[in-house]
Amino acid sequence: MKQRNNSRMAFTLIELLVVIAIIAILVALLLPAVQQAREAARRSACKNKMKQIGLALHNYHDTHSVFPPGQVAGGDCDDTKGTAGVTAMNMNGLVMLLPSLEQGALYDQLDFNKAFNVKVQSSIPLAGGDATFNGTLIDRDLDIFLCPSDPGPVSQSLSPTYYDPPGQTAVHRTNYDFTALRDHDVCNYWTKRTSRPMFEDGSKCKIRDISDGTTNTAMVLETRQACCGNGQNAHWAARGWVQVGLSLSSQAPNTTVRSGVDHKPRLGDWGWTGSYHQGGIQMVLADGGVRFLSENTDYSIRLNLEIINDGQVLNEF
Template sequence: MTHRRFSKSAFTLVELLVVIAIIGVLVGLLLPAVQAAREAARRMQCSNNLKQIGLALHNYHDTHIAFPPLYISRFPGYSDRANWITMVLPFIEQANLNNTYDPNTSTGGGAGNKFLNAAEIPTFRCPSAPQNAPATYPGIDGFTWALGNYVCNNGLGPYVSVQPQAAQIATVVREGVFMVNKKTGIRDMTDGTSNTLMVSEVIANAPGPSTSDWRGNLTYPENCMFHWNEAPNSPAPDRLRNQLCTSTPIAPCVGAFTSFSQRNIIVTARSMHTGGVQAVFGDGSVRFMGQTINLLSWQAMGSPNGGEVVGDES
């Protein structure tokens, strides 16, 4: 009787190494594509957030015949009240949060607004940005402030705020759309609403509960604005209060002042998106602004009524 022998086939070591190498190559090719797809989705959500903010600003304008001011400051005593973000809360389905606002208490540390200051608002968080914990500042009774990534156009800085000895508490070299105690309307955008920046992005830089960096603070008056001295994502450092500034490669800064009385602030639009930032314009449109944009074009879009001709946006 003849018996047939059947040999079992198996991978040789060389074949196994080849298969592993092929899998490694495929993973290497697919992973960047997956990451790019995820970033595209995050960027789309960021754009949607900005569209909601732009719509909220226009609904505010329809109600009040102007856009909100940067924030309200009362004399005497230099007492900061609601900023523009607080004012648009009812128009982004946050009326209940807005109802917690105490107009008789400063948002710069008043106990009556502790809940408002600490509330994280999803609409104001870009999913591409580092997901940081709320910032805390123990120097004011350990109050907590939430961070966000969308800030308004204050102008060509520096923003300067001086205690009540000064006749004007805020001056900039050239005004943007949002100024202290001053409302700007569509009628004032003589350069055209589609040519005027309203809101852009900032990197909320603190890695966790921290007193070291307040950029992106949603309700504190110093931190809800950007300037157009530099193009988006510029390596030039922002200028902030010494104790509220931590410089990193993605968001450099230098301490420019120490006290509450003198605020010599310049904050540049920045984001974690590759190559630029997103921005809302006066007509409510959202556009991606490349970081290689001609600086004069960027500044022309920052000015609502400077009479400049907007050039290439690339």
């Protein structure tokens, strides 16, 4: 009679540790690749959104023979430099693109005889006398204006500062905004400039004005700005004060700034550009194409991209 072998096969402690080590090595090797693939997908989705915004801008130009202004009737202006007799709308020009971004129903509800935000340090009266009506309608997030790579909240509670739109419960962000110079507190200054960006308060840019060429001019830029405090705004519909868009020449993309107002270090703040894409930002050129711009791009190139008519030769970027 055969004797039964009661011995059992089992891992030794050393073998178990070897297996665990192998698994850990595989995870360490594969995880970055998975993360890179996910970011590549998010960056591609961001690029597609920016292409849609660029197409919407050209659709607007085809219809109206002019691009929308970066800001409509800002209430933050120095009246002596602006146009007397106007009323403040405080509206982001992105609102004018809503019909081309599958938001026609929202656009039709807005009252363009009423303001979108309160006025700041100005004697210019508000259009319609109150900003509550449109403030309530724009109290929503719009996915088309949000970069998938940005992990921050899509909206933020209002802080008791200059930016306090009536009827709204939060600031509903945009990661995309128009190219503009850093100047502020000036109404309708675009028409007074000799060297101009595409967008500012009351801007009326046409394709024929872009004498440097549409492939050499930045139209829409990325920002990671998330705060509404003391005048900055990253709202897709309403303007605060200080900025009417994003500036390439003020600072390089993804520059860390320490604000003199609230002393909070942030990236892409106060009208500066920034993104969560490694190494730079994506931008829409005036021809509608989307390019990646390195955060190490030379100042002169950034300035040339920002101005539509400086006559300078744009170096490779």
